[in-house]
Amino acid sequence: MAERVLIAAAHADDEALGCGGTIARHVARGDEVYAVFLADGVSSRPQALADDRRKRQLAAGKAQEILGIRQSWSLGFPDNRLDSLPLLEVVQPLENILGEVAPQRVYTHHHGDLNIDHQVTHRAVLTACRPLPSSPIRAIYGFEVLSATEWNTPDVAPFLPTVFVDVSDFVETKLQALAAYGDEMRESPHSRSMANVRHQLAYRGHSVGLAFAEAFSLIRWIEK
Numbered sequence: 248m249a250e251r252v253l254i255a256a257a258h259a260d261d262e263a264l265g266c267g268g269t270i271a272r273h274v275a276r277g278d279e280v281y282a283v284f285l286a287d288g289v290s291s292r293p294q295a296l297a298d299d300r301r302k303r304q305l306a307a308g309k310a311q312e313i314l315g316i317r318q319s320w321s322l323g324f325p326d327n328r329l330d331s332l333p334l335l336e337v338v339q340p341l342e343n344i345l346g347e348v349a350p351q352r353v354y355t356h357h358h359g360d361l362n363i364d365h366q367v368t369h370r371a372v373l374t375a376c377r378p379l380p381s382s383p384i385r386a387i388y389g390f391e392v393l394s395a396t397e398w399n400t401p402d403v404a405p406f407l408p409t410v411f412v413d414v415s416d417f418v419e420t421k422l423q424a425l426a427a428y429g430d431e432m433r434e435s436p437h438s439r440s441m442a443n444v445r446h447q448l449a450y451r452g453h454s455v456g457l458a459f460a461e462a463f464s465l466i467r468w469i470e471k
């Protein structure tokens with residue numbers, strides 16, 4: 248049965264890095280995938296200009312088309328400063344979108360990322376996705392984002408993958424979506440390089456006997 252899936256990410260590009268292959272796989276199976284981005288992704292930079300913001304939005308639109316995301320929302324909170332806002336301010340618009348999408352599955356950030364926006368997004372999503380009797384959500388997964396998940400102090404909150412999704416048929420789709428975000432990608436051997444995205448997919452896949460996989464930590468699973 249087709250599912251409704253929501254990706255809740257801090258920045259446009261986290262969806263492609265964290266679960267681009269899984270999104271494309273959901274879409275190929277007939278599921279409806281939606282995305283919400285909390286921060287605008289550019290405003291903390293010294294040369295932050297309207298131009299940069301427009302460029303990022305264009306890139307996000309292109310990636311959305313490549314991955315097959317049906318609709319997305321940008322909440323426009325300030326980049327790298329989500330922790331300066333009262334949590335409630337971040338949670339409320341998320342609750343509205345959750346009400347609109349009514350997803351069965353939610354993918355969001357791992358709570359132990361170095362990036363502060365990723366941490367706050369995780370907290371806000373878990374708050375907005377409280378398991379109330381009326382909630383349609385059956386599963387919440389945490390994804391890993393290169394240059395954020397593995398860059399935090401190793402023993403603070405390590406990412407422990409428990410779910411592996413076979414994305415062998417969707418590697419090129421993920422790479423194409425990331426190519427749309429060209430400005431956010433770096434040259435190898437930077438962690439956030441195309442070469443390392445491919446390595447990570449192969450490593451996660453080979454760890455469980457698959458060619459390519461995306462790994463997730465299972466945050467909540469409700470069996471009904």
Ligand SMILES: [Zn+2]
Nearest residue numbers: 257258261362
């Ligand atoms: Zn991010």
